[in-house]
Amino acid sequence: MPSAAIREQLAAFQGLKSDLFQKDFLLTWEHPEEQIRAILALAETFKQLHQDGYSYRAFDTGLAISIFRDNSTRTRFSFASAASALGLSLADLDEQKSQVAHGETVRETANMISFLTEVIGIRDDMFLGEGNSYMREVGDALTDGTAQGVLHRRPSIVNLQCDIDHPTQSLADLAWLKKHFGNLEQLKGKKLAMTWAYSPSYGKPLSVPQGIIGLMTRFGMNVSLAYPEGYGLIPDVIDVAKKNAAATGGSFEIVNSMEAAFADADIVYPKSWAPFEVMGRRTELLKKSDKDGLKALEKECLANNAKFTSWECDRPKMNLTKGGKALYMHCLPADITDVSCKAGEVRAEVFEQYRIPTYQEAAYKPFVISALMFLTRIKDPGAKLAAIVDRARSISL
């Protein structure tokens, strides 16, 4: 028998409007706030069902395809877990074993892999100005193939991280904040510090900080973005954050020190990224396969990074936060000083204190991806979820 908690979650979900059927999920800010709430409500219900030992399988057969154009462990397994939980078979498109590129072949390949496919998850975060465009190119090809009668139904695309957004991360982060603070209304007026942090590597995508400022500004939070000079984000996303904040009664500011952002913060998210301008130059060099140029750029960038080793989340900076007790967040893996590197984003003592909370944050990702798969594929998700709850089938049959 499903618990009362599950019945309540089901009711909460059914009270929210979702409009994702047969659509893609590429950027959180393309969807209304109620949609975001519906995704969280569904993800929480799935998580509760799993915790209670119930299967939320929704498909009898079908493929979920993943295309990873960059390494991944946690998102890869979150996607695989979500596919399995829903009853879909995972098929990974390994571009080295096939031949996928931009242009003509995207149009063709998108259709060729999709005849019996429900969802395509794509990570393409290496090329600034191209990752999200690639997803839309695939989507256009699927729309065309469906209109032309090639595909019986158009598969949905889920953005597993692009150059602009990392929605399954930011939604998992939001679900975790909702859980941590009790509900979304509690987030109003909370200060979140999204700050750059030093890392001995370069070329980290901008999608996490962009995803965070693009989403958290929608719930009345006071978002403070901090980075050293030259480490700015894509201007369009800054605009999104500003507009969101203005519309929801929160605020958005850019400051130039970790200390300023941390001051009185409820939540801190210190995380390294490459400068926008560097990512642009890197994209050009990658396209030309200019190895010498890439090496020179890396050297220059690391030298620049090295000026900012003080951008490290340590105890004194944590003491600047509200009561010295802000919630530390990270998308993982973090560069931990003296653990994973000599000098990194965060001190070991701080990370260790918040290690379990960061795992709990990550725990939402497979359920968020499950929710996106479900909502983009199921015509009447409220009725379907009710049927799943009524069925109450154990994970071990």
Next chain:
Amino acid sequence: MPSAAIREQLAAFQGLKSDLFQKDFLLTWEHPEEQIRAILALAETFKQLHQDGYSYRAFDTGLAISIFRDNSTRTRFSFASAASALGLSLADLDEQKSQVAHGETVRETANMISFLTEVIGIRDDMFLGEGNSYMREVGDALTDGTAQGVLHRRPSIVNLQCDIDHPTQSLADLAWLKKHFGNLEQLKGKKLAMTWAYSPSYGKPLSVPQGIIGLMTRFGMNVSLAYPEGYGLIPDVIDVAKKNAAATGGSFEIVNSMEAAFADADIVYPKSWAPFEVMGRRTELLKKSDKDGLKALEKECLANNAKFTSWECDRPKMNLTKGGKALYMHCLPADITDVSCKAGEVRAEVFEQYRIPTYQEAAYKPFVISALMFLTRIKDPGAKLAAIVDRARSISL
């Protein structure tokens, strides 16, 4: 409720005799015409079921193993899709992560991977005289292992392209022609031009043209095979095509220009392949891992190809076909002039006109593979299909 169309397709299938239970499917011409018709009827029923949103899952558990000894995207995903749709788990045998070779180890490995396996799909098209033999070697090992009580049941082998035939391709092509022209009887007397075309690459397998002439001659078509001097196919397959044509009231001819083949054709299939003799020499060099020899052969072969750049499917040649309106076919990906290469098999304007039809052609492949899996594993496929139709279970449960 399944549509009337599905009920009709079911009845059509039940009216046809299938004799594939626990057998392999390696060459189309090893099976009677009625068997071919049964495969198409079943593939069409599966396609209709999927289109209408019904699952045709047939297995509760079990493995479908793929062994790709050459790159593949569309066949790989067609096989994965078919496995998922039928309820089988895909397991890809990556020969780099294991150790499979000819001889003793084939006999052993074939059994070691097959204890709970239903189907093994194999692509082995690089070595002339060896791909199909390899499949039979695997099959013999499975037969022996079953007879000796090692395997509870003998898995079936499905040829996913060898040096001789590419049956899942030619069957999908035939299903598309049946759909395009209304029924198989309409194919009688239609002229199909299977012609060589120029490509800036070399070493393309002979299996597609051989598969086409070996299958299409069985349905009363007039098949015209065209290639430049020196680009002949395996003589045994030419004999098969001749005998088929003689037996079914069609015809088979070999001509030496694309123009001659296109003249008054209803269907054209311009596609590059390597000369039979070159593939033989290449096989020897590949076996010896003679890189210099392979490089020299490639150079020689490309220089030879370059004499025939005029073998390109362009508008003027299309105008030679019946009413200038022949159906253009291709197994994809095509070498498209000025799109995927400087000079290729087909002009962009011609390809673009027929792009969607080539996708529709490809759309049959996962359903053809599903049909081969089903027929080789299910003892009473007519009764089973009836049960699937009666069940009418939605893809999303």
Next chain:
Amino acid sequence: MPSAAIREQLAAFQGLKSDLFQKDFLLTWEHPEEQIRAILALAETFKQLHQDGYSYRAFDTGLAISIFRDNSTRTRFSFASAASALGLSLADLDEQKSQVAHGETVRETANMISFLTEVIGIRDDMFLGEGNSYMREVGDALTDGTAQGVLHRRPSIVNLQCDIDHPTQSLADLAWLKKHFGNLEQLKGKKLAMTWAYSPSYGKPLSVPQGIIGLMTRFGMNVSLAYPEGYGLIPDVIDVAKKNAAATGGSFEIVNSMEAAFADADIVYPKSWAPFEVMGRRTELLKKSDKDGLKALEKECLANNAKFTSWECDRPKMNLTKGGKALYMHCLPADITDVSCKAGEVRAEVFEQYRIPTYQEAAYKPFVISALMFLTRIKDPGAKLAAIVDRARSISL
């Protein structure tokens, strides 16, 4: 209707106590004899169900993760087969596509991949003193993550071969001996010769001979271990074998010639391995990535091996066994003289005589792995197995 044989096997299993729920299976000698008997009884029931065409699916959804830190074909497919048969989705953690290492990241990665995971199978047999420790490190991380509320349920770890034991191999071997001799009681007093054999390769793990002497000494067998001077096993495992033999009325001896071990033996298991001391030095060199050192060690070791080419299982040595008819066993693949190498572990004529029995031996592995997955995940395995038998659902639904 399930056969009487299945009903009997079910009853036999239900009569045995199993205590593996939510535990790991890392070394056979960590579990009581009754547990071993329960595993075999369950594996046999699963094998019979499959042979009779019945599905033993036990899960609706969920992941089974495999981590192979060394090449594998048969164990890889046994694990994949077991996952499929039980209804779990296989996800292979390819460490080259992710980033897993010792230390901090093991703790983190173990949790990150486990949110919806039931079982993790690990092969880590290259580093002496480290493989089994790695599994325990993963297990500790999972225990911690579960205690901290990160994981809803702790996945179970199944040892797919480490530096100490290869339990799925030795249990499959034991199941085969049980079948061959009729029942476990028949093994009492039987002599088993576990002997080193010459191989032209080096660096083979010690886990098979260790697994065999650690398990077979528990059933009253007389185990004779033979190896040339310098090829000893881990001393702790030798102690385990001695204690087992003393406790169960069998015996354990170490001799220094294949002939001595084979004398009057009922079962022979000639198999190459690297000397304990060499594996230790190799581990140090591998850790330092000292390629020159590894090359020098290989040369030295092969030169040493070459002194013992007479350690080959041939007909004259087989004639020393009981009635000249001992059962030959091997975990496969064997190094067969004049077949897979110039001089190896076994003569072709001997291997060929016993080839099918070695396949039958291997056939138990997927069912043993299935049993370990089932027993570590299902709270009341007796009731669950009864439900599966009562259900009697066909593999093809």
